[in-house]
Structures are given as C-alpha cells and as structure tokens.
Amino acid sequence: GSEAVIRVEVISKCWCNFSDLLNLEKKLSEYKSDTNKAVRLKLVRFPEDLEDESTTFNPLYSHQVFGDEESVFGYRDLEIQLYYSTCSLATFFNVRYTSKVTEKYGNVEVDEIENKLLEYLPAGYCTSLDEFVVQLEKDASFRPFGELIHSYKVQDVKEGLELHYEIYKTDISCPGFREYHQRLQTFLIWFIETASFIDTDDDKWHYFLVFEKYLESGSPRYATVGYMTVYNFYAYPDKVRPRIGQMLVLPPFQGEGHGAQLMETVQKFYTAMPSVLDVTAEEPSEDFVKLRDFVLSKLCQGLPGFEPQKLAKGFSAEMVEQAKHTWKINKHHARRVYEILRLRSTNMSDPKQSREYRLEVKRRLAIPFKKNKKEATRLSRVMPEDWLTQQAEVSVSQEHEYLEETYQSNVEQYRRILERLAQL
Numbered sequence: 505g506s507e508a509v510i511r512v513e514v515i516s517k518c519w520c521n522f523s524d525l526l527n528l529e530k531k532l533s534e535y536k537s538d539t540n541k542a543v544r545l546k547l548v549r550f551p552e553d554l555e556d557e558s559t560t561f562n563p564l565y566s567h568q569v570f571g572d573e574e575s576v577f578g579y580r581d582l583e584i585q586l587y588y589s590t591c592s593l594a595t596f597f598n599v600r601y602t603s604k605v606t607e608k609y610g611n612v613e614v615d616e617i618e619n620k621l622l623e624y625l626p627a628g629y630c631t632s633l634d635e636f637v638v639q640l641e642k643d644a645s646f647r648p649f650g651e652l653i654h655s656y657k658v659q660d661v662k663e664g665l666e667l668h669y670e671i672y673k674t675d676i677s678c679p680g681f682r683e684y685h686q687r688l689q690t691f692l693i694w695f696i697e698t699a700s701f702i703d704t705d706d707d708k709w710h711y712f713l714v715f716e717k718y719l720e721s722g723s724p725r726y727a728t729v730g731y732m733t734v735y736n737f738y739a740y741p742d743k744v745r746p747r748i749g750q751m752l753v754l755p756p757f758q759g760e761g762h763g764a765q766l767m768e769t770v771q772k773f774y775t776a777m778p779s780v781l782d783v784t785a786e787e788p789s790e791d792f793v794k795l796r797d798f799v800l801s802k803l804c805q806g807l808p809g810f811e812p813q814k815l816a817k818g819f820s821a822e823m824v825e826q827a828k829h830t831w832k833i834n835k836h837h838a839r840r841v842y843e844i845l846r847l848r849s850t851n852m853s854d855p856k857q858s859r860e861y862r863l864e865v866k867r868r869l870a871i872p873f874k875k876n877k878k879e880a881t882r883l884s885r886v887m888p889e890d891w892l893t894q895q896a897e898v899s900v901s902q903e904h905e906y907l908e909e910t911y912q913s914n915v916e917q918y919r920r921i922l923e924r925l926a927q928l
C-alpha cells in the first residue's frame with residue numbers, strides 16, 4: 505500500500521517537473537531568434553522607404569556575428585535594423601523588441617547584440633532615425649570614387665524605364681573612399697559564407713565599384729550596386745597576377761546582369777595591362793564560378809581557336825594560347841570554356857558525338873584518380889598484396905560513380921551557361 509502511494513507521488517512530481525520544463529522550454533523559445541530573419545537590412549533612397557516593408561532584405565548568413573546556430577537569446581519579436589543610405593551608405597543601427605529576459609535561466613545568458621555587432625560596424629553610425637534622415641539628404645552630394653571605366657544601360661521592362669549604371673576603379677588613397685569601403689564591406693558578412701575583411705593598408709588592393717546613376721530633382725545620384733576587390737600578386741620576374749578577393753552585388757540588384765558586367769569589365773581592365781599574366785580568384789563560390797564561366801565563354805566564343813571544327817578535335821595549345829593572350833585567362837579556366845563551347849556544337853542526340861564528348865570530359869575529371877593510382881602503386885611495394893586488391897575494387901566502383909555524377913552535374917551547369925549565352 506505505502507509503496508504504491510510513494511510511487512504515485514514520485515510519478516506526479518516527475519510529471520510536474522516535466523510539464524514545468526516544457527513550459528520553460530516554450531517560454532525560452534519565444535525569446536530565441538533566428539538572426540537570419542531578425543537582421544533587417546535596407547538601402548534607403550527616400551524617407552518613405554523606412555516604413556516600406558518591401559525594401560527590407562535579410563542576410564543569407566549570420567554565423568560570423570552570432571555563432572554557428574545563427575540565433576540569439578533574450579528578446580521577444582527581435583528586429584536588428586541596419587539601414588544604409590543608398591549612395592554614401594550612411595548607416596542606421598537599432599535593436600527593437602517587445603520584451604527582454606531579465607531573469608537568469610541556469611547558465612543561459614542574454615546575448616548583447618550591440619557588442620556582437622560592434623567589431624563589424626564602422627564608427628559613425630546613427631542610432632536615431634531623425635539623425636539618419638539628415639544623413640540621407642547628404643546623398644545628394646555623394647559622387648563615386650576613382651575613374652569611370654565602363655557604363656551600361658539596362659531596360660526595366662516592368663517599369664518601362666531605361667536604367668543607367670557606371671563602374672569605377674579606385675584605390676584606398678582616394679579621399680573618403682576608406683570610410684565608404686568600411687561601410688560597404690559590412691555587407692560581406694551577411695552574404696559570403698567565409699567572408700573576411702581585407703587589409704586596406706596594403707596598397708596592392710584594387711577596388712571596382714558599380715553604381716546606378718539616376719536623376720533626383722534634375723541632379724545625378726549614384727546608388728551603390730556592388731563591388732569587387734582584387735589583389736595584385738607579384739609574379740616572377742616582372743609580372744602581376746591579379747586575384748579577385750571579394751565580389752558582391754547587393755541583393756536588391758542581384759539577377760539583373762550587374763555581376764556579369766562587373767566581371768567582364770574587370771577582366772578587360774587587366775587584359776589591357778601588359779604586366780598581367782592572368783586573372784584568378786580566391787575561394788570562388790558556386791555562383792561566382794557560374795558567373796565566371798559565362799563571362800569567359802562570352803569572351804572566348806569569338807576567338808578563332810574556339811571555332812566548332814576545332815572544338816571537335818579536342819582541347820588544344822592554340823586555345824590555351826589565345827585565351828591567355830587575348831583575355832588573360834589561365835589554362836584551367838580555358839579548359840572549362842572549351843568544354844562549355846564544345847557542348848554547344850555537339851549533337852548530343854547523336855550517340856557517337858555524345859559518347860566522345862562524355863569521354864572527353866570524364867578524362868579530365870579522372871586526372872586526380874590517375875595521380876592516386878600512381879601513389880597506390882608506390883605504396884603497394886610496402887603493403888600486403890590483398891590490401892592493394894581491396895583498394896582497387898573499392899576505388900574502381902567509387903571512381904565510376906563519382907565520374908558519372910560529376911559529369912552529369914557539369915553538363916547541367918554548362919547547359920545553363922549556354923542558355924544565357926543564347927540570350928545575348
């Protein structure tokens with residue numbers, strides 16, 4: 505009898521603790537915010553944009569600032585407002601919430617948002633909207649930095665407008681640019697997974713800036729669209745090898761062709777410099793590679809070495825030479841261009857042509873395996889015989905699977921590039 509009573513008491517106590525825990529967890533979760541949603545960015549042209557939800561955009565990543573979970577604890581209905589004036593990028597920073605945790609829950613601490621953001625935000629941001637609106641008016645006198653190297657127009661079919669864009673090349677010594685760049689680079693942390701800030705004291709960095717030029721009460725304004733940084737590496741004996749460090753088109757302008765314009769302009773800029781060997785990139789992302797494939801294929805498709813009859817005969821020294829000398833494109837990138845352009849001139853419904861194309865791409869994909877095989881043969885001299893047989897069996901099936909999958913995904917990417925080329 506008494507044992508049963510004790511058991512009921514224990515169970516009900518546990519149940520109470522369990523439901524308390526559930527309640528606590530629910531309460532805590534209300535105070536947990538996904539920082540990719542809580543951070544709210546804006547490029548402000550007019551004071552009305554401040555109230556207009558449709559001009560808000562959110563980060564893709566926030567792990568650099570808020571940790572791998574991309575969340576903060578301690579606030580209900582959290583909004584981290586980071587607004588920039590569209591031209592000079594004068595910044596407004598404000599944290600809003602309906603309530604904040606005041607009690608302590610074990611060792612869970614309230615995240616101090618301003619502290620976390622402080623190392624990324626340059627000094628001089630506003631914390632009052634009135635002050636920000638005053639700063640916004642100063643955009644009227646903002647002018648781009650450096651020299652104009654390219655301009656282009658884009659038709660806005662929806663609005664029935666023709667929009668004008670300009671690309672400038674500058675360096676850190678240009679008055680006012682250092683401070684502007686400090687504001688601009690804050691966007692990197694939200695849109696490039698592994699972004700880091702560059703050392704602007706190093707004068708080997710070049711900066712390329714894209715602006716939309718528009719008229720406001722009859723005078724020109726320059727809205728910031730995107731940018732690229734390029735580091736000029738020394739190459740023996742008297743050459744340079746520019747390497748693209750960072751590229752960003754601000755989200756409201758993405759998918760409108762600015763990335764392609766910027767990349768082509770930069771490639772042409774360095775092509776005109778006799779000391780340049782080739783242009784490369786640091787840790788290119790998937791979207792970056794897609795863009796580069798398109799731009800380089802566009803540039804090379806007019807070269808005689810890439811004519812369809814020559815493409816059918818295989819990757820040649822002539823292609824490497826022409827890509828390098830005409831457009832400062834290295835061998836690795838020229839090879840991708842060759843595969844893309846050869847796909848265009850291959851009849852993939854013809855079994856013989858399609859087989860040749862597949863084998864050609866797979867031969868390139870198999871190069872790392874050949875290197876591994878050489879290494880395994882070397883090891884076999886010291887390892888037991890069955891080890892080698894086992895390795896070979898596993899690696900042959902893995903190799904085939906890998907080659908087929910990679911081949912298919914390459915062809916898919918190449919088709920997308922060809923669709924874009926067809927739209928030119």
Ligand SMILES: CC(=O)SCCNC(=O)CCNC(=O)[C@H](O)C(C)(C)COP(=O)(O)OP(=O)(O)OC[C@H]1O[C@@H](n2cnc3c(N)ncnc32)[C@H](O)[C@@H]1OP(=O)(O)O
Nearest residue numbers: 695750751752753758759760761762763764788789791792
């Ligand atoms: C080395 C490094 O820096 S790696 C890091 C690269 N940077 C990033 O990843 C940061 C985040 N992303 C970005 O900044 C941009 O998306 C970039 C730089 C990758 C590309 O810039 P964008 O201006 O968007 O490029 P662009 O507009 O030329 O092309 C993007 C897509 O828009 C499409 N597009 C371009 N113009 C139009 C148009 N008028 N109508 C419809 N679609 C269009 C293109 O076809 C392309 O689509 P696809 O990839 O499916 O073929």
